[in-house]
Amino acid sequence: MRYRLLLAAVLSGLVLATGARAGELRFVSSAELNTLDPQKMSWLQDIRIAQCLFEPLVVYRLPAGTVEGGAASSWDISPDQATYTFHLRPGAHWSNGDPVTAHDFIYAWRRAMLPDLASDYSYLLFRIRGAQAFFDWRNKQLEAYASAQDHSPAAAQALWDRARRHFARTVGLEAPNPLTLVVHLEHPTPYFLELAAFCTFMPVDPASIARFISINPDTGMLQQDPLWTRPGNLVSNGPYVLDRWRFKRDIHLAVNPTYWDRAAVKNDGITQLTISEVLLSLIDYHRGDVQWLPDLPSTSPTVADLANAGRSDVHKVPMAGTYFYNFNCAPTLANGRRNPLADPRVRRALALTIDRRIIVTKITRLNQPIAYTFIPPGVIPGYSPPLPPQPANPVAEARKLLAEAGYPGGRNLTGLSILYNTEGGHLAIAQTIQANWHQALGVSVTLEGVEARMFSQRLRQHNFTISRAAWIGDYRDPTTFLDKFITGNGNNDAQYSNPAFDALMHQAELQPDQARRMAILEKAEALMLADQPIAPIFHYVFVEMYDPRKVQGLESGPWNIHRLEFVSVK
């Protein structure tokens, strides 16, 4: 409320532009960059900048989202979809003048496959033949080293030499010549190009990183001095080079003079300011200091007001993500009690009686698309999420299901609570759903708000009955959503387990034909949705601000993919 009043005061006194350099794109990130190491990053703001600095093998042509050549100019895919041969662009250079070679990719990917430097998305590389085995092998070697007596630098070096040889021998990556990269995969992976465009698969320049990597003789592990990502040290092959990066203030990217497609770059550079307060970034935008607010917080009432004000410079963009509720499907709960939610009829009754429309119109106020599937429709080419049939009278159907399950009128259905983390507007949604269930089914649930890390720990221990949840897809394939529901998957918080679902997922993994594969995955999602381990609520949208008359070529889509080099600024 305080912001809305202030904002009204601010907007009524629009102030004129100051100091923005012509031809440069200036925008605000609401969070500071965590890392510029493409193999380590997982945050959206980091990935946005990485897409300016590092050019992966393939990139997306926007807005259509078709894949086109990046560092690779062409590629061949084996009929079984398990071997990809990339032909690198001759004449592509790093910003220090070195040519971009296949070895740079192998070097970068090896960094992510080493437990020594592994990070959130390392597992995406485990689709490469031998990668996971190498990761586990190296882990065992490090354990053996730690318990051995000899911790001399020579022993650590010998350990590392062994690892390098083992990697070259066992992991399915080859460079028959500097401009050819052959990738052998564990299984047919028709979506490998989508992965190859992701940040974890971006190359780094080995020569410029090598001096920041050392071997710790105590542990035998490689360790990396993060100074390599600083201006002057970081060498890039994308459209931009890192010119300045001031912690918690700003980052400036200059156009990369050695970039092969330098002529296509439409602006004179990029400046990103870090401003975490919405009010401050709005003032900055209205003063003309910045032209683009890419990630306005969707839980801010001010942002909802802006989005509903019918302004031509406020844009609502659908995202490849879903807000949903987890139902714990395990037969017994963490406290040893019998779990009433183990019965799919109870879960279905609860899912049927959530008033999603009220949530998106009155609580979030962004009118997000209502969700009945886990994967948002229209975000993955060739995949149409299977919409489950909705009964004409959901409440009556839900009451019937509940009665069948042995809880007529909600009687004896006790011990349920909604677990949520206290930041980010989850409370209001939980209260709405609590009221829905009470009114429609006579079921009382309690609300349990905890701090984010506690929340995460409770999920990990499966110590909940119902929890709020969110999932944002990483790459354009249904597996980025559906893998989560495979029995035993680390992110399967609902502890969903259906052998038929697992079998379909396995079948899809071996299917090289993309159309057939998609059909199998659609069947898998339909099966999972019918079992209702989750209640989808809405698909995410994000809100961004820019004036389309001043900023052109900014194509924001559901996957956080940007080609900021094609953005021109007036």
Place this chain on the structure above:
Amino acid sequence: MLRLIVSRLLQLPVILAVIFVVTFVLAWVIPGNPLDRSPDRRPPKAVQEAMLRQYNLDNPWTFATSYLKGIFLHGDLGPSLYYPDRRVDEVLAEGLPVSAALGVAALVLALIIGLAAGGIGALKPRSTWDFSSLLVALAGVSLPTFVTASVLLAVFAGLLSWVPIGGWDWPGWAVWTGAWWSGAGAMIGRMILPALALSLLPAAYIARLIRLGLAEVMSSDYIRTARAKGLSPRQVLMRHAMKVAFLPVLSFLGPAAASALTGSFVVEQVFSIPGVGRDFVAAVLNKDQFLILGLVLVYSTMLILFNLMVDLAYAWVDPRIEL
């Protein structure tokens, strides 16, 4: 006096050791995995474990020993877990001077405003001046900083556009290379609003302390003597009364200086100032164990040293106090 300084400095490492142990234990028992990037998703278990091992976070004992080894052998406070591209010493080296510059500016403002308001109130008790200074002090104490900061920002940066809209810039080389005034001007422009927002609370305290202190002192015998020998009211106030009435302010200034120098979460957040105040809160929420330990150790050292300085200043202002 020398004995006091030496004994306090000798106590310092002992106090720091106790603080380290307590902070270490508390930071360790914060629930959750410090490397979790989101409450909603986690990498596979083997990857999670490898990530923890990279920072020795798999075992409190190896973590503590490697951390202390880092400090004593290399003077290294370790990496930030949340910002893996930054080291804790760097976070401190970049943030502390910013917070400190802002804190000093705020303290100076607080002293000016507080002494003026308190002095006026005491000189003319029960006058309009007195009541308005009381009102200002009351507002300063009661209004939360996020309200005053947001209002200042919206009015002076948004509506009137007199000053830049937050953020931070050191005047940098401009100061040394001729464009001295423009650099300093820009710096003051950026600092004035956050410093003002940060100063209101201590200014209100100081005003009330001075007002009460002066009211008491002004009725004492030696002030009557000073008046009787014909000193002007201003001389009486400045030369005799203020010095004594200032003592409670002085003891307030020690911790106030330490907390002002180490930044304010709210003001830094509202004005987007890259100080360490925000890190204090964020480090705990992020379970950034290296950053928590580094911040607490540095802050404790500063607090102890400031308290020592206040004690010394006490003796200087009031010769009756023996050290």
